Amino acid sequence: MxxxxxxxxxxxxxQPEIDDFRTSVLQGLTQPQKAIAPQFLYDKRGSELFDAICTLEExxxxxxxxxxxxxxxxxxxxxxxxxxxxxxxxxxxxxxxxxxxxxxxxxxxxxxxxxxxxxxxxxxxxxxxxxxxxxxxxxxxxxxxxxxxxxxxxxxxxxxxxxxxxxxxxxxxxxxxxxxxxxxxxxxxxxxxxxxxxxxSREILEPAYDDAQGISAEFALNLLARINSELGADFNLDQFSYQAHYNPIGRIEMHIVSLKEQVVHLDGVEIHFYEGERLRTEYSYKxxxxxxxxxxxxxxxxxxxxxxxxxxxxxxxxxxx
Ligand SMILES: C[S@@+](CC[C@H](N)C(=O)[O-])C[C@H]1O[C@@H](n2cnc3c(N)ncnc32)[C@H](O)[C@@H]1O
Missing domain, CATH: 3.40.50.150 (Vaccinia Virus protein VP39)
Structure with missing residues (x-):
């Protein structure tokens, strides 16, 4: 046998404490150019969505x-x-x-x-x-x-x-x-x-980071869902879209874009977005x-x-x- x-x-x-996440998010959302560090894209759902991105034709x-x-x-x-x-x-x-x-x-x-x-x-x-x-x-x-x-x-x-x-x-x-x-x-x-x-070329890069099925967009917007569920914010995901743009300095820039003027609440702080304002989720340098x-x-x-x-x-x- x-x-x-x-x-x-x-x-x-x-694993970083929830308070580290809260501090980073608050700091990122209250600076003039809103940005959140890319590692926060990866909770369980974010990792699953990234795996789905890896299988896309683009x-x-x-x-x-x-x-x-x-x-x-x-x-x-x-x-x-x-x-x-x-x-x-x-x-x-x-x-x-x-x-x-x-x-x-x-x-x-x-x-x-x-x-x-x-x-x-x-x-x-x-x-x-x-x-x-x-x-x-x-x-x-x-x-x-x-x-x-x-x-x-x-x-x-x-x-x-x-x-x-x-x-x-x-x-x-x-x-x-x-x-x-x-x-x-x-x-x-x-x-x-x-x-x-x-x-x-931009023609290859931009679709790779903004696919036709919208999985890259779902991956980015999951960050807002995560901030809602873990930190108690009130982002309305329907009021935001996603954009990937090639900057000829040599990087893809990924942003969540506010579709209207709006206020989001997090930890007693009012976060204002103007229509078209962008929140950076990632760069990808080439x-x-x-x-x-x-x-x-x-x-x-x-x-x-x-x-x-x-x-x-x-x-x-x-x-x-
Ligand atoms: C772009 S994916 C790459 C995954 C895998 N290595 C591959 O090549 O397919 C990035 C991975 O790194 C992890 N990650 C991103 N930033 C990180 C950080 N600052 N510390 C630890 N892990 C991080 C994410 O959770 C994710 O699993």
Whole structure:
């Protein structure tokens, strides 16, 4: 008789407190150019909607990055060796499966994400399929707190960061530099495998972030629903729309737009919107390969390999320290 044990998730809960969310939202809604940090888009529903976006025809990013990872998996596996894999913003932990299949020698995977329930479910699913893999889930806002637990399996190991999805593009260039420096500090002498979306025409970019079915719009407007349900605000979602616009400085700008003059209440504060006023939910910066390599070099990384697709839509970089 063979006894089987269900692996138990190692879970560290550093999720931001509700008061941090409240403070960030209030601050963002009371400044002259209203903006809320993109990490707050991801509650359980937000994560589900993001997964739906990844399957859209217009959203070339996911399928292109997946193809690049699949086509170069053997080479990437050699670079990772038997290192510990640490994914920042792990979402559904789907892309990492390509690496785990190509590099079965990887013993430990650390998944960091702000979206707690989605993180737990994704890591539990992963553990069902990769029973030998030590899986460590950390719910955290990596912009505020980027630390690894002191565990024997993380000490004196070659550490490889994995940052797919072009999530680096959500950061302003100075934030991206700070983030890369922080990752360099925790990766020590390891490497970073990072997906970076490339500059391209407005005709491809704008539909990718504002699809015909309206899932991108639902994803953005879910932020208002979340603020209502978690913080007790009274946004009327029907009075807002969504817009994604390419700014030729090299970024997509995503906004929620007020359809009329209106007042929203949050925590005793009256928040005024004029008709057409915009609330920024996200930027998505696009890079050339050379621009991204310059940024990575400033953060202390050395570009080692870069892979792209035949249409030069997306790039995956391996950087070393
Ligand atoms: C664009 S999705 C990418 C998901 C997945 N890595 C992929 O490539 O498909 C960004 C992911 O990062 C998480 N995330 C965004 N900002 C974060 C932050 N500041 N701290 C931790 N997780 C964050 C979100 O919850 C989401 O799962």
């Amino acid at each position: 063979t006894l089987t044990f269900d692996p138990i998730i190692q879970f560290y809960d550093l 959203y070339y990013l996911t399928r292109t990055e997946v193809r690049i990872l699949q086509e170069n998996a053997a080479e990437i596996a050699k670079l990772i060796g038997d290192g510990v894999l640490i994914e920042f913003g792990s979402g559904s932990s789907q892309k990492v499966r390509i690496l785990l299949n190509a590099a079965p020698q990887i013993k430990t995977y650390v998944a960091l994400d702000i979206s707690k329930q989605h993180l737990c479910e994704s890591c539990t699913n992963l553990m069902q399929d990769y029973r030998q893999l030590e899986t460590i889930a950390i719910c955290t806002d990596y912009m505020r707190s980027l630390h690894l637990p002191h565990l024997p399996s993380l000490q004196n190991q070659y550490k490889v960061g994995f940052f797919p999805g072009s999530s680096i593009g959500n950061l302003e260039p100075d934030e991206a530099l700070t983030f890369l420096k922080k990752t360099a500090a925790i990766l020590e002498s390891g490497g970073l495998l990072i997906g970076v979306d490339l500059k391209k 890079y050339t390969i050379a621009e991204f390599q310059t940024l990575a070099t400033q953060a202390g990384f050395q570009p080692k390999c870069v892979w792209t697709d035949t249409e030069q839509l997306f790039s995956v970089h391996y950087l070393t320290l």
